[in-house]
Amino acid sequence: MQHSRRLILLADSVAGTRRGRDTLPLFFLIVCAEHASKRLEGSGKGHSAHHVLKFFDTCLTEAEKERLAQAFTATDGSLIDAPGAVKTLYAVRNRFAHEGIYWDFAFMRHPGSAGKAAVQAAITLAEFRGMVARGCIRAARRCFEPALDPAEAETLVGPAEHEGQQRSWAEQRVLHARYRHQPFNPRVPEIEFPVRDLEVLRRRGSWMRALAEGEIQPLTQKQRSFVDAANGQRPPSTYHEELWTAYTIKEAFFRVARHWPDEFRLEESVGDTVLYDGTWDDYADHDGERGLIAAELDEYAEDWAASDDTGGFGDDEENEEWDEGPWDR
Numbered sequence: 001m002q003h004s005r006r007l008i009l010l011a012d013s014v015a016g017t018r019r020g021r022d023t024l025p026l027f028f029l030i031v032c033a034e035h036a037s038k039r040l041e042g043s044g045k046g047h048s049a050h051h052v053l054k055f056f057d058t059c060l061t062e063a064e065k066e067r068l069a070q071a072f073t074a075t076d077g078s079l080i081d082a083p084g085a086v087k088t089l090y091a092v093r094n095r096f097a098h099e100g101i102y103w104d105f106a107f108m109r110h111p112g113s114a115g116k117a118a119v120q121a122a123i124t125l126a127e128f129r130g131m132v133a134r135g136c137i138r139a140a141r142r143c144f145e146p147a148l149d150p151a152e153a154e155t156l157v158g159p160a161e162h163e164g165q166q167r168s169w170a171e172q173r174v175l176h177a178r179y180r181h182q183p184f185n186p187r188v189p190e191i192e193f194p195v196r197d198l199e200v201l202r203r204r205g206s207w208m209r210a211l212a213e214g215e216i217q218p219l220t221q222k223q224r225s226f227v228d229a230a231n232g233q234r235p236p237s238t239y240h241e242e243l244w245t246a247y248t249i250k251e252a253f254f255r256v257a258r259h260w261p262d263e264f265r266l267e268e269s270v271g272d273t274v275l276y277d278g279t280w281d282d283y284a285d286h287d288g289e290r291g292l293i294a295a296e297l298d299e300y301a302e303d304w305a306a307s308d309d310t311g312g313f314g315d316d317e318e319n320e321e322w323d324e325g326p327w328d329r
Helices: 002-014 022-040 047-058 061-069 081-099 126-144 149-153 167-180 195-213 221-230 239-257 286-305 313-318
Strands: none
Touching: 002 022, 002 081, 002 126, 022 047, 022 081, 022 126, 047 061, 047 126, 047 313, 061 081, 061 126, 167 195, 195 221, 195 239, 221 239
């Protein structure tokens, strides 16, 4: 779409530079049609005439093709059909591209007039430009709606709780784009991550959370691997997997820590606390570990709230050593 827009704007910029000589804007519009057809088919080299014909055959509506079939008249007065009209316009494009001839074609200036050239045009430049622009939009939409085989369709299946809510490929692409551009506010102190990691979290955190929690469905193998790692089905192996796993661990910790009294806040550097002295990958049951940690923190917070009015524990509780468990890890 962006490249098509640029080419159409180029056509607009050269239109009217010489009255009655529309070869220059026509050149950019034909190149635009060729580009859209090649992108739609996934081919980037050669067969230009074939792709131009295909664009006007597959990306225009029936009404537009009928209008094109009535738009050009040969020197003998006979109408040129739609494929013939496209071939004629492509020939004008070639004469300009290869021979520099830009003075032998003109569109109709206004209804009732005719272009002054060997081929008489009964269509304005603006009308033809509109056909090309709308055709490019249709081609772009089709790029997002490929015919999926069963193997590809399986990639659109999300977690069990989202069964029956499978969306089309195009809708998923739109959702992915929406989450990618949605800012994310990390719920951990900034000191916990290097600046680069924080920037990645702010730019991609919403998208990574949506993938991990099943709000959007993975469309590629990398995204499926990310979802598996985020849900503890396999160890993280890529930068984004490791970053998101580390973030979710710290987020869970600080979610519980926010309920503690100010007097019992941990040091700013979580890396120096007992909770993160161990290596998370050493424990297979990540969800179980999180549950035990949260339970012990909740219990400790309740004990603190029930302590004496001095805001601390009694002597016996204060000096009591904890049993070894997930807290020590």
